[in-house]
Amino acid sequence: xxxxxxxxxxxxxxxxxxxxxxxxxxxxxxxxxxxxxxxxxxxxxxxxxxxxxxxxxxxxxxxxxxxxxxxxxxxxxxxxxxxxxxxxxxxxxxxxxxxxxxxxxxxxxxxxxxxxxxxxxxxxxxxxxxxxxxxxxxxxxxxxxxxxxxxxxxxxxxxxxxxxxxxxxxxxxxxxxxxxxxxxxxxxxxxxxxxxxxxxxxxxxxxxxxxxxxxxxxxxxxxxxxxxxxxxxxxxxxxxxxxxxxxxxxxxxxxxxxxxxxxxxxxxxxxxxxxxxxxxxxxxxxxxxxxxxxxxxxxxxxxxxxxxxxxxxxxxxxxxxxxxxxxxxxxxxxxxxxxxxxxxxxxxxxxxxxxxxxxxxxxxxxxxxxxxxxxxxxxxxxxxxxxxxxxxxxxxxxxxxxxxxxxxxx
Numbered sequence: 001x002x003x004x005x006x007x008x009x010x011x012x013x014x015x016x017x018x019x020x021x022x023x024x025x026x027x028x029x030x031x032x033x034x035x036x037x038x039x040x041x042x043x044x045x046x047x048x049x050x051x052x053x054x055x056x057x058x059x060x061x062x063x064x065x066x067x068x069x070x071x072x073x074x075x076x077x078x079x080x081x082x083x084x085x086x087x088x089x090x091x092x093x094x095x096x097x098x099x100x101x102x103x104x105x106x107x108x109x110x111x112x113x114x115x116x117x118x119x120x121x122x123x124x125x126x127x128x129x130x131x132x133x134x135x136x137x138x139x140x141x142x143x144x145x146x147x148x149x150x151x152x153x154x155x156x157x158x159x160x161x162x163x164x165x166x167x168x169x170x171x172x173x174x175x176x177x178x179x180x181x182x183x184x185x186x187x188x189x190x191x192x193x194x195x196x197x198x199x200x201x202x203x204x205x206x207x208x209x210x211x212x213x214x215x216x217x218x219x220x221x222x223x224x225x226x227x228x229x230x231x232x233x234x235x236x237x238x239x240x241x242x243x244x245x246x247x248x249x250x251x252x253x254x255x256x257x258x259x260x261x262x263x264x265x266x267x268x269x270x271x272x273x274x275x276x277x278x279x280x281x282x283x284x285x286x287x288x289x290x291x292x293x294x295x296x297x298x299x300x301x302x303x304x305x306x307x308x309x310x311x312x313x314x315x316x317x318x319x320x321x322x323x324x325x326x327x328x329x330x331x332x333x334x335x336x337x338x339x340x341x342x343x344x345x346x347x348x349x350x351x352x353x354x355x356x357x358x359x360x361x362x363x364x365x366x367x368x369x370x371x372x373x374x375x376x377x378x379x380x381x382x383x384x385x386x387x388x389x390x391x392x393x394x395x396x397x398x399x400x401x402x403x404x405x406x407x408x409x410x
Contacts, residue, residue: 043107056194070104
């Protein structure tokens with residue numbers, strides 16, 4: 001892959017940083033980032049923001065990466081360690097790549113601290129706790145950073161603008177500035193993603209950027225936003241901080257104390273949104289609603305219009321963070337409603353594990369069928385597959401029975 005023709009242009013109050021991306025054997029595409037002119041780096045075009053995603057692409061496809069443009073010496077000096085971390089996160093998908101680039105310090109950006117803010121649980125926790133701890137050392141956020149280019153393609157232009165306006169309104173309520181950094185990085189080239197959040201923050205180039213932590217520390221998943229990876233892309237001009245180590249219930253306890261957060265929280269992952277309100281029935285909505293229910297805050301949360309219904313748990317086929325569901329299970333009380341929620345959570349966990357085991361066994365089955373010497377193992381795997389299918393059917397039958405019971409209860 002070649003990254004070249006790096007440009008910075010200004011039009012209509014927006015500063016655009018762009019580069020031509022030429023993957024091996026493919027037509028070149030142009031990738032861009034835009035941010036407000038008054039907050040943009042003051043100086044020449046910097047190629048560093050294009051490195052994270054380009055590096056991920058090349059490590060995944062075993063391509064050499066050549067960048068014709070200045071790249072942060074600090075990032076280049078630590079690139080071998082960065083690739084080691086990326087490989088350790090995805091050992092089956094990534095391998096170290098050869099990188100050729102010329103060092104050049106990035107131009108300084110605005111002297112602000114921006115916090116990536118989606119209005120989810122993680123970003124609300126980051127903003128609220130960092131503002132409360134502003135006397136403890138590190139500077140608190142001065143701006144909320146919103147990037148419409150990271151949203152699902154299924155959102156309409158009107159919904160995207162509504163989300164931007166909501167972040168702006170939250171910033172106004174907290175006395176914080178608003179900065180929008182847009183990009184076409186997800187749409188320009190299929191699979192050209194990788195650490196796109198880091199890339200977006202580098203394009204802004206401000207003094208300090210806070211990236212909210214994700215899943216609980218006990219079950220850190222391999223992701224391109226990760227506490228062992230994000231800070232490695234810090235440059236001479238921008239310090240990247242992966243913020244927060246609390247569990248999800250601890251984060252939600254902070255949110256439960258903020259009427260502003262309860263009004264504006266946005267967690268819904270419905271890829272076909274029908275309204276601006278959280279749907280109240282997808283996996284992430286239900287997980288959040290149960291947490292707020294445990295904290296006696298759900299009735300005060302205007303961001304959810306649909307009441308919490310235990311029967312909806314029985315419609316979930318996969319869950320994103322089993323550890324968070326287990327935490328909820330232990331936080332529920334002994335009342336009838338909570339016991340119905342607990343039964344639904346247990347079935348979700350059982351069904352999710354059964355499906356994951358079926359996927360593993362299916363892959364092993366394909367391997368053993370391909371090698372004759374594994375014929376005996378193949379028969380054993382097939383028996384295991386039938387066993388998991390049977391267990392999964394029993395779980396689904398129990399789900400159907402509980403759905404009927406829930407309907408009768410109403």
